[in-house]
Amino acid sequence: MSIVKFYRDDPNAPKPNMPAHLGANAIIVWEDKLLLERRRDSDTWGLVGGGVKKHETEQQAILREVYEELGVRVNQADLQKLTVYGEPGRIAAYQDGSIWRMVIVVFGLVFDKQPELAISEESRELRFFSKEEIAQLDIVVTHSDIVQDWFCEKSWWKPAKT
Numbered sequence: 001m002s003i004v005k006f007y008r009d010d011p012n013a014p015k016p017n018m019p020a021h022l023g024a025n026a027i028i029v030w031e032d033k034l035l036l037e038r039r040r041d042s043d044t045w046g047l048v049g050g051g052v053k054k055h056e057t058e059q060q061a062i063l064r065e066v067y068e069e070l071g072v073r074v075n076q077a078d079l080q081k082l083t084v085y086g087e088p089g090r091i092a093a094y095q096d097g098s099i100w101r102m103v104i105v106v107f108g109l110v111f112d113k114q115p116e117l118a119i120s121e122e123s124r125e126l127r128f129f130s131k132e133e134i135a136q137l138d139i140v141v142t143h144s145d146i147v148q149d150w151f152c153e154k155s156w157w158k159p160a161k162t
Helices: 058-070 141-152
Strands: 004-008 021-030 033-039 048-051 080-085 090-094 099-111 123-129
Touching: 004 141, 021 058, 021 141, 033 048, 033 141, 048 058, 058 099, 058 123, 090 141, 099 141
Parallel strands: 021 099
Antiparallel strands: 004 090, 021 033, 021 048, 033 123, 080 099, 090 099
16 A cells, blocks of 8 residues: 655646655666665655655765665765756655655665665565666656666766775
């Protein structure tokens, strides 16, 4: 059962009733494949990441989220800030009635060997996908353009290997 519904540039999206929400998500790559998680809250695929807490930087948030959601510790030096998706049409509407405008800071992380991943309570599944495989997935609408942009614009970053 879905506890959240996501919208992007949808004229029928509900109007936010909460302050803008800052999130940090990661493009995590191994062998030119992108890691996605099948989320428990919406049963859709999305990027690893989540909300930035009150006294965190975006970098601290993504390091925490990578550890919480994957069981993998990475160094801040291994992350590269790629871009920010901040247009006002990115909305998350929760079952409890809270509706957030989302601003997403995207980081890049590349593994040189396949990491040993641990599935968290937030995920149903973790998997690396090729571009062709991703085309068949139900991706969270607030992440689908980020995923597409990465596959089309890989020149965004020259990541360090971890």
